[in-house]
Amino acid sequence: MIPALLVIVLMPVISFAMFKFMIIPMIKAELPEPGEAAPITAEDLSITYDESGAQLEYSFEPVIANVLGTSQTRFVQAVFTVYGKHPDFVALIEAKKVRLRDHADSVLGGLTLADLEKREIKNIVRNQLREGFNHHLGKPLVEExxxxxxxxQ
Structure with a gap:
């Protein structure tokens, strides 16, 4: 009984001490000093945009996937176009086209009938595709x- 009481009493004390004397100093050591330049700048990310503001586009071929949980009797088909302002947008998309198609197949293949009945499913899929495409490209190139x-079907 005494060990159980000691655990109940000492764990909050140990947790507080660990947080105050180990975690907070480790976080403070990683933060830049006030007035010091930020360690990451836009130039470090090598993101460039066309100054004219013209959006470049790339149209994907139809992506067809089986709806999850329907014993492959239903499918979803999506045809979409991606837009971005990077000067090499089309070339970068072409270079990673296979990965991007695979990601689109995964997103559409993970949908269930209940998901497809939601009113906002197109926006959900759009956001998942944009986040995944930007992840695979390594830069936030896909804007819309x-x-x-x-x-x-």
Whole structure:
């Protein structure tokens, strides 16, 4: 009984001490000093945009995937176009086209009938595609995605 009481009493004390004397000093050591330049700048990320503001576009071929949980009797098809302002946008998309198609297949293949009945499913899929594409590209290049068609059969 005494060990159980000691654990109940000492754990909050030990947790507080660890946080105050170990965690907070470690976090403070990583923060830059006030007035010091930020360690990451936009130039470090090597993101460039076309100054004219013209958006470049890349249209994907239809992506077809089986709806999850329907024993492969239903499918969803999406045709979409991605837009960005990077000068080499089309070349960067072409270079990673296979990965981007695979990500689109994964996103659409993970949808269930209940998901497809939601009113906002196109926006959910659009956001998942944009985040995944930017992750695979390594930079936030894809700004917008518009669906030419989004069909469930």
């Amino acid at each position: 995605i518009y669906f030419d068609s989004f069909v469930t």
